[in-house]
Amino acid sequence: MITRKDFEAISQWIKPNASVLDLGCGDGALLTHLQATRNTIGYGIENDDAGILQCVANGVNVIQSNLESGLKEIDDGAFDYVILSQTLQAMKRTEAVVDEMLRVGREAIVTFPNFGYWRHRWQIVNGRMPVSDNLPYQWYDTPNVHMCTVADFDVFCEQRKLRVLSRLVMNGEREQTLMPNLLGTLALYRLTR
């Protein structure tokens, strides 16, 4: 099974038999992983034709929809968890997406590449836009329009009165507890209102 390093971490936060909505689910690999490890009832939202086809082939329930236009098909509080894995930074209306997540889900799980990672900072100091394993795009072809650091997201949550239930910052396969905003590559948050 193809797994991203954040899959395991997310899985640990999910209660068995929970209902899960994965926004921008791609080929459905995370949902497949959660179904296998946590026996979840899962649905993906995906806009891309190729992703829909892959999800269907993988036996993952998927709804073809554009996240930016909201989750009109889904009732308030319909899901235990709504996940947005490494997609937040590509959303045009970041706040609206987070609001929608916490409307349809009791908890939101958000993961994003940490722009504050020291290698990113160093590239900027040297006058270039950061490019790394977690930010593999050039400035001209990146889908990422709202990059943030771990510190930025903490402030975002505080200002919007979002309760951070869990926070995990990773560097590669390891958890990064020392200076996470400087040394972490990927941030994972579990939020509620």
Added chain:
Amino acid sequence: MIASPQVAHFTEPLPLASGATLREYDLAYETYGTLNADKSNAILICHALNASHHVAGTYADQPDNIGWWDNMVGPGKPVDTNRFFVIGVNNLGSCFGSTGPLTINPHTAKPWGADFPLVTVEDWVDSHARLMDWLGIAKLAAVMGGSLGGMQAMCWAYRYPQRVANALVIAAAPNLSAQNIAFNEVARQAIMADPAFHDGTFAEKNVKPKDGLTVARMIGHITYISDDQMEEKFGRELRDGLQYGFGSEFQIESYLRYQGEKFSEYYDANTYLRVTKALDYFDPALAHGGDLAKALSPATARFLIVSFTTDWRFSPARSREIVKALLKEKKNVTYAEVDAPHGHDAFLLENPQYLGVVRAFLARAAI
């Protein structure tokens, strides 16, 4: 693939939604592929307004008579007859072999005509279930259909939840909008206004209300095509310059007349009236206070819902209503909104994404 139509005769009376009863009736059907030993690989294909049980392949004596969903059903096709046993059935009230208004009413020895009862989607599905009993099939691997056929697939899923493993509901809607009903009513009025209609008793007088049926089909046809597609295909193109008369001057007029006249040759006016009424009546939520989720609640099938971006007859928004209801009930559901320029007709046409999704969905159907 050579198909051969068959007829099953049923003598157990069929109670209808209208309160009437069909004491006995025939269902015309075709099958493709081989039923496995467990009888677990059967897929039922439900047809839309004007189609029939001739879903795929050709007839030995009619090599040009290709089934209406031949691009979907066949060996190696998305509904793969190498793996599945596929059944096409003609609905009651139709005019292609199943009992309908053109059939001789055994009680009067005359064609049923206007006396043929109004039938509903539920009645059709009940009759399909009898056919499955007759074929010895306890549970279908899948039921699928487009447009009105999709409504039947949906109906199967909540009416016979233990008998459907997968339901493919394509270019359908949870009920007709006022605009949909309005188009149907104009079509019906066109038929009934034809002097040859004779209050529906035309068959015993050996005439056909062809003019009315032609207009009805022309109206229907407009709703099957997207505005863009019609513009691209016909635009304002003239056949032979302006004639300052009422002949078919514009290509679109010529096209609609041709389609309408062709249709009026082979289709029955009483059937048209009944099928459009079946469409108008379909509304599973009605019995549940308008709550579609409650109506679909008994279903246990995996659902594939497909819509087409330019379909304005049954728009993607209507399919999303079905998806919303299924999500509310936490049913297994996948929704594909296929980008296609053709409007409602897209469900009958080649589209790699559409056919690919159906293929992938059915590949995971357990048999």
